[in-house]
Amino acid sequence: MTSGLTWDWESFPDYLDRLGERTYDMDVAAYLPHAPLRVFVMGERATARDAATPEDVAVMRTIAREAIAAGALGFSTSRTLNHRARDGWLTPSYAAGERELTGIAAGLADAGSGVLQLISDFDTVEPEFAMLQRVAQSSGRPLSISLMQQSHAPERWKSVLQLIDRANSDGIEVTAQVAPRPVGAILGLEAFHNPFSFCPAYGAIEDLSFGERLQAMRDPEVRRRLVAEFPEAVSGKRASYWRLENMYPMADRPDYEPLAGDSIAGQAKNLGISPVEHAYDLTIAEGGKRMIYMPTSNYVGGRIDAVRTMLANPHTLIGLGDGGAHCSSICDASFQTYAMSRWAKGDDGLTMAQVVGKLTWNNAKFMRLADRGLLKPGMRADINVINPDEVGLFAPEMVYDLPTGRGRLRQRASGYDLTIVAGVPTYRDGLATDELPGRLVRGSGYRR
Numbered sequence: 001m002t003s004g005l006t007w008d009w010e011s012f013p014d015y016l017d018r019l020g021e022r023t024y025d026m027d028v029a030a031y032l033p034h035a036p037l038r039v040f041v042m043g044e045r046a047t048a049r050d051a052a053t054p055e056d057v058a059v060m061r062t063i064a065r066e067a068i069a070a071g072a073l074g075f076s077t078s079r080t081l082n083h084r085a086r087d088g089w090l091t092p093s094y095a096a097g098e099r100e101l102t103g104i105a106a107g108l109a110d111a112g113s114g115v116l117q118l119i120s121d122f123d124t125v126e127p128e129f130a131m132l133q134r135v136a137q138s139s140g141r142p143l144s145i146s147l148m149q150q151s152h153a154p155e156r157w158k159s160v161l162q163l164i165d166r167a168n169s170d171g172i173e174v175t176a177q178v179a180p181r182p183v184g185a186i187l188g189l190e191a192f193h194n195p196f197s198f199c200p201a202y203g204a205i206e207d208l209s210f211g212e213r214l215q216a217m218r219d220p221e222v223r224r225r226l227v228a229e230f231p232e233a234v235s236g237k238r239a240s241y242w243r244l245e246n247m248y249p250m251a252d253r254p255d256y257e258p259l260a261g262d263s264i265a266g267q268a269k270n271l272g273i274s275p276v277e278h279a280y281d282l283t284i285a286e287g288g289k290r291m292i293y294m295p296t297s298n299y300v301g302g303r304i305d306a307v308r309t310m311l312a313n314p315h316t317l318i319g320l321g322d323g324g325a326h327c328s329s330i331c332d333a334s335f336q337t338y339a340m341s342r343w344a345k346g347d348d349g350l351t352m353a354q355v356v357g358k359l360t361w362n363n364a365k366f367m368r369l370a371d372r373g374l375l376k377p378g379m380r381a382d383i384n385v386i387n388p389d390e391v392g393l394f395a396p397e398m399v400y401d402l403p404t405g406r407g408r409l410r411q412r413a414s415g416y417d418l419t420i421v422a423g424v425p426t427y428r429d430g431l432a433t434d435e436l437p438g439r440l441v442r443g444s445g446y447r448r
Helices: 012-020 034-040 055-070 098-111 123-140 156-169 201-204 208-216 220-233 236-240 264-269 273-284 305-312 334-342 352-361 361-366
Strands: 074-081 115-120 143-147 172-176 181-189 292-297 315-316 383-386 398-399 409-410 416-421 424-428
Touching: 012 055, 034 055, 034 074, 055 074, 055 098, 074 098, 098 156, 123 143, 143 156, 156 172, 156 305, 172 305, 172 361, 172 409, 201 220, 208 220, 220 273, 264 273, 305 315, 315 334, 315 352, 315 361, 334 352, 352 361
Parallel strands: 074 115, 115 143, 143 172, 172 315
Antiparallel strands: 181 292, 383 416, 398 409, 416 424
16 A cells, blocks of 8 residues: 555545546545544544544544535444454554544534444444444434444344334434345465464465465475464464354355355365365465455354345445455455345345345435436436346455555456446446546535
């Protein structure tokens, strides 16, 4: 990021102006993000997660109002322990106080537009939700909350969804963003992590190039050490996810609802071999390019029932995907394709029209974007022409097109005959036409 960004802006309006100078193969939009806002105003006190002073809050309120007037769709913040740097450093916005959030929300109220959006662990469901509800109610702005089923608290999502329903009954607009499939990490020798990343011996080779790491892991002595270290390396807190029973080799057409026998441990049992040895073989298979799926949310007990219930609720939207974040370990840009291929068959009470509506018009309506999401005269002509029988996904793959040659995960899809943006074809049969009609979308609070 440091090498790729031009850093030719300082204020948020400046940032949007830079985005607005470019064209894209799809429309883009932006939220005012809490972490850089906090650091911009508070400096090192923000990274230390000190409480914001009244003076700090006043400045944040002003910046929030200016951001909405410049075209930000809203304000976004993180209140989860999952958002931390590799060294364990937590995002500066984690556990920000109610006074600070209320002040920023007041900036949106001043501008008369914008959505409050956040992710929270909801470790204390009712107090956390009550605080967020007060913030939304004081500003009169709609609130959007991420909602997932977590393995360590598999029933918590039900309590959050009940509170969302109650808030809407009380006239407070709160919507949950739901991932339409199990959420998890992509592991592999090319990815950010692989099954052996936490082994001490791997530390000696992790900074080597991909080819050098592959060569090193083919060494019998390196193999012996990593296999021996694996059980201890994934014990403790990592044991909940980093189990070979929870790692599934991905086929060319990946299955996001795999059976227990499809896991590395399950396959090893059927083959009569060591699970750790099998994991090692898979990690270096196919020239080190084999990908492994490790679900972390929405798949407790190997079932996706929670997602089905969430999607059926009138106060949920399909969203939440890390389409670009964590781009070497997560690939959620496939959410939309999965939603159509999995939920639009009518078996689960949802038709293709309903799923497409949850992906398009429902989101546009919640975001107060009145020019898109419907096929009718006067609306923006963004259209996918699909073959419902062929809509599906291929396995994620690493491509090296980021600044300095770094890699990111890409996932190709099938069944898209034509993609049209603003009336201009941008993809035919999945291949780019090189047309770039996409633009920066400024929110309903935009003031020229």
